[in-house]
Amino acid sequence: MRARYNAYGPWLKQRFGTRVYKVSVDGGFTCPNRDGMVARGGCTYCNNDSFRAGGVTARDPIEKQIQKGIAFLSERYQAGKFLVYWQHYSNTYAPVDRLRDLFARSLDADPRVVGLSIGTRADCVEDEKLDMLQELAQTHFIGLEYGLESIYDSTLQRLNRGHDRACFEDAVRRTRARGFPICTHVILGFPWETPAEMLAYADYLNGLAIDFLKIHHLHVVRHTALGREYLASPFKTFSYLEWIEFVSDFLERLSPEIVVQRLYGWAPDKDLIAPRWDKSKAAILRDIQAELERRDSWQGKKSGPTNNTNSTDQFV
Numbered sequence: 393m394r395a396r397y398n399a400y401g402p403w404l405k406q407r408f409g410t411r412v413y414k415v416s417v418d419g420g421f422t423c424p425n426r427d428g429m430v431a432r433g434g435c436t437y438c439n440n441d442s443f444r445a446g447g448v449t450a451r452d453p454i455e456k457q458i459q460k461g462i463a464f465l466s467e468r469y470q471a472g473k474f475l476v477y478w479q480h481y482s483n484t485y486a487p488v489d490r491l492r493d494l495f496a497r498s499l500d501a502d503p504r505v506v507g508l509s510i511g512t513r514a515d516c517v518e519d520e521k522l523d524m525l526q527e528l529a530q531t532h533f534i535g536l537e538y539g540l541e542s543i544y545d546s547t548l549q550r551l552n553r554g555h556d557r558a559c560f561e562d563a564v565r566r567t568r569a570r571g572f573p574i575c576t577h578v579i580l581g582f583p584w585e586t587p588a589e590m591l592a593y594a595d596y597l598n599g600l601a602i603d604f605l606k607i608h609h610l611h612v613v614r615h616t617a618l619g620r621e622y623l624a625s626p627f628k629t630f631s632y633l634e635w636i637e638f639v640s641d642f643l644e645r646l647s648p649e650i651v652v653q654r655l656y657g658w659a660p661d662k663d664l665i666a667p668r669w670d671k672s673k674a675a676i677l678r679d680i681q682a683e684l685e686r687r688d689s690w691q692g693k694k695s696g697p698t699n700n701t702n703s704t705d706q707f708v
Contacts, residue, residue: 396684397643397691400604400653407533408506410472415461415505419494420450421481424515425554435541436551436617437579437610440480442663450480454494458501473506475533484512488520495525499532507533509575514538514563515555526570536567537575537606543596544589547582552617561600568601575653576602580642581610583627587638594645598695605650607642608657609635612665619665632669636676640683648692655680 395402404412425431448457458476465471476498484491499505508528517536525534538560542548545556567574576597580590597605609630612622621627630638639655646652656676661668669676684690 394685394690396681396689397655398648398651400651403651408473411469412473412475412506413465413469413471414475414477414509415458415465416445416448416477416479417454417457417461417498418444418448418450418480419454419478419483419486421483421485423482423513423554424485425552426481430515430554431552433552433617435553436621437612439613439615439619439659439663441615442613442659444480448480454498455501458498458505462502462504473504474502475507475509475535476501476505478508478510478512480511482513482516483510484521485516488518488524491521492524495528499528505532507535509535509537511537511539513555514540514560517563517567519566522566522570522572525572529570529572533573535573535575535604537577537604538563538567539577541577541579542582542585543578543593544585547585550584564600564602573603574601575604575606576600577606577608579608579610579657580638581630583610583629590638591642591645594642594695597650598645598647603651604653605646606654607639607652608654609639609667611657611659611667613659613663614665615663622665626666629667631667632671635669636679636683639680640687640689643680643684643691644689644694646691647695648690650691652691 423434426434445461447460452460458474462471462474465474495508495510498508510525525536528534540557540560541551541553543557548556564574564576578593578597580593612619612629635656643652656673658673671679
């Protein structure tokens with residue numbers, strides 16, 4: 393079957409020569425828009441426990457978290473190598489000495505660990521932290537994941553992100569200058585953004601120096617400000633068929649050079665409020681592939697020329 397989009401799994405296998413899986417860990421961090429440094433309450437949509445891997449807790453030493461994760465993934469998926477995935481909260485929001493200790497210990501936790509994937513915010517990557525990570529990158533793969541979420545400052549403010557798009561662009565420039573692979577997260581489906589405005593995300597991303605992308609549909613979860621807003625006055629979210637069609641439209645406009653790590657959001661049933669699709673992860677990917685096949689389309693079919701100039705004044 394012809395690949396219709398540039399998927400992450402094949403990229404990992406080509407890069408490392410075998411199947412590679414992420415081992416999620418919790419370093420006990422928080423975020424500057426939670427603890428009062430730039431705001432309080434965190435992002436309006438975010439409940440970290442809704443995407444926590446089973447059994448992962450900051451109460452366990454990093455080495456134990458990694459060993460438990462590797463044991464599970466080795467048995468279930470026959471994985472050969474692993475990336476330690478620093479997933480919860482902002483994983484560079486700490487003094488550089490603490491970060492160096494945690495990251496170095498995680499790389500040494502098992503010989504099958506080939507690198508780190510570090511999820512964080514654009515306002516938590518001071519140059520001294522990037523310099524420290526550059527040292528680790530001499531011997532291991534080090535990738536950074538930045539949550540952008542929306543390309544519109546008005547949406548970022550409404551979400552209580554605590555930073556604007558210019559901050560994100562600055563972090564991308566400084567990170568790229570050091571040669572790190574960059575993954576960006578976006579959320580599509582905020583009810584105040586139009587379909588045309590959401591499709592414009594692809595045009596914006598095509599002009600950035602990023603390697604990977606995670607696309608999430610907006611899903612509303614419990615114990616969040618957005619969840620409380622929805623329960624008080626429900627707003628429209630993507631139906632399943634609408635998402636399959638929309639994300640296919642989006643992929644058509646996205647540069648084929650960008651590796652896609654995710655094509656949907658996910659939350660356990662106990663946390664999820666809306667939308668409730670009752671579809672498995674495999675079914676979602678299968679139906680996106682089928683829609684692209686039906687169209688005889690592929691990632692980048694309708695994308696224009698790309699550049700890395702960050703000329704983004706049109707996305708205000």
